[in-house]
Amino acid sequence: MAAVRWGILGAATIAGNQFIPAVRAAGGGEVVALASRDAERGDAFARKHGIPQVHRGYTDLLASREVDAVYIALPNSLHATWTVAAARAGKHVFCEKPLAGNASAAREAAAACDAAAVVAMEAFVFRCHPQTLRLQAWLREGVIGTVRTAHAAFHFLLPPERRPDNIRMRADLAGGALLDVGCYPVSWIRLAFGMEPAAATARAVWDRASGVDTQLVGLLHFDAGRAATLSCGFDARSGVEARIVGTAGELIVSQPYHPRGPGATITLRRSGHPDETHTDATDEPSFTAAVRHFQSRVRNGVPALVGVHDGVRNMEALDALRRSALDDGSTVPVRPV
Numbered sequence: 455m456a457a458v459r460w461g462i463l464g465a466a467t468i469a470g471n472q473f474i475p476a477v478r479a480a481g482g483g484e485v486v487a488l489a490s491r492d493a494e495r496g497d498a499f500a501r502k503h504g505i506p507q508v509h510r511g512y513t514d515l516l517a518s519r520e521v522d523a524v525y526i527a528l529p530n531s532l533h534a535t536w537t538v539a540a541a542r543a544g545k546h547v548f549c550e551k552p553l554a555g556n557a558s559a560a561r562e563a564a565a566a567c568d569a570a571a572v573v574a575m576e577a578f579v580f581r582c583h584p585q586t587l588r589l590q591a592w593l594r595e596g597v598i599g600t601v602r603t604a605h606a607a608f609h610f611l612l613p614p615e616r617r618p619d620n621i622r623m624r625a626d627l628a629g630g631a632l633l634d635v636g637c638y639p640v641s642w643i644r645l646a647f648g649m650e651p652a653a654a655t656a657r658a659v660w661d662r663a664s665g666v667d668t669q670l671v672g673l674l675h676f677d678a679g680r681a682a683t684l685s686c687g688f689d690a691r692s693g694v695e696a697r698i699v700g701t702a703g704e705l706i707v708s709q710p711y712h713p714r715g716p717g718a719t720i721t722l723r724r725s726g727h728p729d730e731t732h733t734d735a736t737d738e739p740s741f742t743a744a745v746r747h748f749q750s751r752v753r754n755g756v757p758a759l760v761g762v763h764d765g766v767r768n769m770e771a772l773d774a775l776r777r778s779a780l781d782d783g784s785t786v787p788v789r790p791v
């Protein structure tokens with residue numbers, strides 16, 4: 455079977471650090487093209503990463519007949535625009551998270567992928583990792599009974615000297631902690647409950663100069679009074695965690711989003727039983743399984759572990775959290791506006 459020929463939109467840090475190594479490690483794909491707004495940056499990036507074709511501008515790459523699929527590693531505000539353009543050009547789309555800057559743009563992106571019948575996925579790579587598949591299987595089996603609550607967090611330190619010019623500090627590019635890293639806990643909590651939240655409550659810390667949120671703590675409300683907590687931010691050196699509490703026990707996940715190595719564990723804790731700790735992670739970086747899965751969808755039509763419409767549902771919850779944070783923590787419904 456022919457290799458999936460990838461084009462990358464944007465000479466982005468994540469493309470060089472994670473995506474290109476993942477394509478090379480996964481097998482069955484090759485990175486054949488890069489597009490950049492800037493000729494010099496594009497050439498330098500392509501040389502560094504051994505990419506044969508360089509395009510001046512994203513539209514030019516989308517016109518290439520030598521590209522089957524694109525990786526969109528652009529600022530969040532551009533994800534939906536270029537997903538739509540790529541789908542209309544008949545390219546399969548692996549789009550960085552979040553799928554869009556807001557839910558209405560996410561719906562347009564998903565609709566364009568449906569209309570063009572292309573394979574499309576938001577790059578929440580944990581959704582394809584064996585650790586997450588184990589977690590979903592256990593939840594289906596009811597190992598912790600009925601899920602009552604969950605907590606998920608993603609904090610990292612974006613030091614002051616790296617903030618100027620960083621896309622994460624640009625409100626016009628849909629930056630901010632909620633969209634940059636809060637999207638992970640939201641996706642993870644939705645997966646834990648296996649349903650969509652009905653409402654959201656949130657409080658944020660806002661950076662006055664840029665207008666973006668640098669920290670956010672939120673609640674996602676589910677049925678029957680159940681709720682989950684999440685937190686995210688740019689202000690802490692660590693703070694990645696996830697746990698699900700059920701009527702019969704709890705699951706504690708040490709590296710929920712990018713599991714790697716023996717430190718990535720799931721602990722099953724049940725009263726009257728010794729803790730059971732499992733690891734499904736190897737030294738393989740978390741992106742590799744997702745790229746392998748995506749390529750199998752393109753080449754062999756394997757069923758999707760997660761579809762592009764999941765990105766729309768995630769964005770609806772993110773929109774509600776943001777609306778609540780802007781309204782000083784009022785509880786708002788998770789619904790199309």
Ligand SMILES: NC(=O)c1ccc[n+]([C@@H]2O[C@H](COP(=O)([O-])OP(=O)(O)OC[C@H]3O[C@@H](n4cnc5c(N)ncnc54)[C@H](OP(=O)(O)O)[C@@H]3O)[C@@H](O)[C@H]2O)c1
Pocket residue numbers: 463464465466467468469489490491492495496527528529530532550551552577578579621627634
């Ligand atoms: N899945 C993950 O684990 C993960 C991890 C990190 C980041 N991400 C996501 O990946 C995306 C890129 O993040 P990054 O850290 O790699 O960003 P980055 O290094 O700043 O790269 C973003 C790229 O977007 C292009 N771009 C287009 N318009 C731009 C504008 N107005 N301002 C700045 N850049 C613009 C630039 O490419 P050209 O100038 O070459 O066109 C730039 O290289 C984000 O959506 C982020 O959320 C995901």
